[in-house]
Amino acid sequence: MLKLTDIEKVYQTKTIETVALNRVNLTVSKGEFVSIMGPSGCGKSTLLSIMGLLDEPTSGHIEIDGRPVTSYSDRELAHLRNQKIGFVFQSYHLIHDLSVIDNVELPLLYRSGVSGKERRQRAHAALDKVGLSARTNHFPNQLSGGQRQRVAIARALAGNPEIILADEPTGNLDSVMGEEIMDILLGLNRREGTTIVMVTHDEQQALKTERVVRFFDGSQVS
Numbered sequence: 001m002l003k004l005t006d007i008e009k010v011y012q013t014k015t016i017e018t019v020a021l022n023r024v025n026l027t028v029s030k031g032e033f034v035s036i037m038g039p040s041g042c043g044k045s046t047l048l049s050i051m052g053l054l055d056e057p058t059s060g061h062i063e064i065d066g067r068p069v070t071s072y073s074d075r076e077l078a079h080l081r082n083q084k085i086g087f088v089f090q091s092y093h094l095i096h097d098l099s100v101i102d103n104v105e106l107p108l109l110y111r112s113g114v115s116g117k118e119r120r121q122r123a124h125a126a127l128d129k130v131g132l133s134a135r136t137n138h139f140p141n142q143l144s145g146g147q148r149q150r151v152a153i154a155r156a157l158a159g160n161p162e163i164i165l166a167d168e169p170t171g172n173l174d175s176v177m178g179e180e181i182m183d184i185l186l187g188l189n190r191r192e193g194t195t196i197v198m199v200t201h202d203e204q205q206a207l208k209t210e211r212v213v214r215f216f217d218g219s220q221v222s
């Protein structure tokens with residue numbers, strides 16, 4: 001469903017040029033759970049941003065469902081991102097003065113044709129999937145780190161994404177909470193067939209996924 005060919009990303013500042021990705025070739029099939037590993041600065045987050053159509057490569061090709069991304073207009077790209085892709089970040093990125101349910105509903109506000117009632121229903125269903133139905137009216141600062149991450153996963157799920165891109169989703173959590181989050185992601189992948197690409201520094205977690213792709217200095221090494 002997602003195919004990257006010869007992807008290069010070069011960051012150019014006044015003083016230094018950084019090759020963040022060097023001719024990366026990676027295909028992610030529908031229903032796969034892939035981990036991306038590698039040392040700090042090797043280009044993992046850059047890769048995830050490019051896969052999520054949040055950033056453009058300096059060169060190379062991206063195909064989504066067999067169609068080159070270059071054939072999409074900016075509007076179509078935004079639509080595609082909104083419809084197909086859910087993002088989960090290490091530091092949750094929740095809005096502190098919105099309740100749990102309002103945080104989860106937020107991405108659906110940008111979808112046309114979703115009524116207020118449907119938004120609420122979908123948000124409730126997503127919170128149910130991550131076991132947080134009892135916390136809908138809490139605010140993020142009333143939750144533990146693991147619970148905040150579950151809200152962030154519910155927010156990604158509310159949009160019914162085909163693919164979840166998770167950047168170190170357990171990076172801020174202790175091992176017990178990290179396991180919980182991992183179990184939720186594995187369950188989504190196995191039960192619902194959601195495709196997941198996850199950046200992680202945790203070898204044990206990576207080994208639970210179907211495929212581990214390793215990077216070093218912007219290049220794929222295995």
Ligand SMILES: Nc1ncnc2c1ncn2[C@@H]1O[C@H](COP(=O)(O)OP(=O)(O)OP(=O)(O)O)[C@@H](O)[C@H]1O
Nearest residue numbers: 011012013018020039040041042043044045046047
């Ligand atoms: N906006 C930017 N401008 C300039 N250089 C950047 C920018 N973003 C990233 N880089 C550089 O690109 C390289 C890859 O960064 P990236 O954040 O993708 O690495 P990473 O593997 O995700 O690291 P970490 O594990 O520490 O999060 C690094 O050398 C980084 O300094």
